[in-house]
Amino acid sequence: MIRVAHKSDYTDMDSVFRSSAEALCIRDYDSKTVLDWVGEANPERFVQSANNGCVQYVKVLENRVVCFGELNIEKQLLLSLFVSPDCVGKGIGQKMIEFLFIKANKAGIKILKVDSSLNAANFYLRNGFVEQSKSNFTTRNGVVLESIKMECALST
Ligand SMILES: CC(C)(COP(=O)(O)OP(=O)(O)OC[C@H]1O[C@@H](n2cnc3c(N)ncnc32)[C@H](O)[C@@H]1OP(=O)(O)O)[C@@H](O)C(=O)NCCC(=O)NCCS
Numbered sequence: 001m002i003r004v005a006h007k008s009d010y011t012d013m014d015s016v017f018r019s020s021a022e023a024l025c026i027r028d029y030d031s032k033t034v035l036d037w038v039g040e041a042n043p044e045r046f047v048q049s050a051n052n053g054c055v056q057y058v059k060v061l062e063n064r065v066v067c068f069g070e071l072n073i074e075k076q077l078l079l080s081l082f083v084s085p086d087c088v089g090k091g092i093g094q095k096m097i098e099f100l101f102i103k104a105n106k107a108g109i110k111i112l113k114v115d116s117s118l119n120a121a122n123f124y125l126r127n128g129f130v131e132q133s134k135s136n137f138t139t140r141n142g143v144v145l146e147s148i149k150m151e152c153a154l155s156t
Helices: 009-028 031-038 044-051 092-106 120-125
Strands: 001-006 054-061 064-072 078-082 111-117 130-138 144-153
Touching: 001 092, 009 031, 009 044, 009 054, 009 064, 009 078, 044 054, 054 092, 064 092, 078 092, 078 144, 092 130, 111 120, 111 130, 120 130, 120 144
Parallel strands: 078 111
Antiparallel strands: 001 054, 054 064, 064 078, 111 144, 130 144
């Protein structure tokens, strides 16, 4: 089931974020950069993104949050999509991005943007995103990550 995230999910979302970044993003970034980005456990990061206008969704499997995605409708931005490392390769990220496409489409977004981490770029390309430019993404805690700005035209 994918549903809107509640504040009570933030601790689990934080665990998914930290474990996913540590296990999966490490392939394309040096470990110090990833560890600085991930930092200490900080569920409050999701309070900040909600306050900045993000809608947040979680995929729950057997009572456990295994994936989350965040959309900022005003900025027409897919802010984040993370799958727990023990659950990758099972179609969960795919289901979440299709769900986010539907939500973005219903909200009237024509072009959805993402600032993709290097390790996820091919996943987004497979899902219809087109590379716009190389970029530097400044994370919520101020770490600068090489990234790729992409856009996807949503079908009506
Ligand atoms: C990228 C990510 C969300 C993919 O989630 P997932 O649940 O493993 O993906 P799925 O199992 O749904 O894969 C769907 C398809 O995409 C492919 N795929 C998954 N990750 C891919 C990647 N990094 N590059 C290319 N293809 C990828 C799968 O092989 C699968 O293909 P298939 O349908 O032909 O079998 C996940 O690896 C992740 O959380 N990565 C770390 C966090 C991250 O960098 N997020 C992006 C931040 S902008």
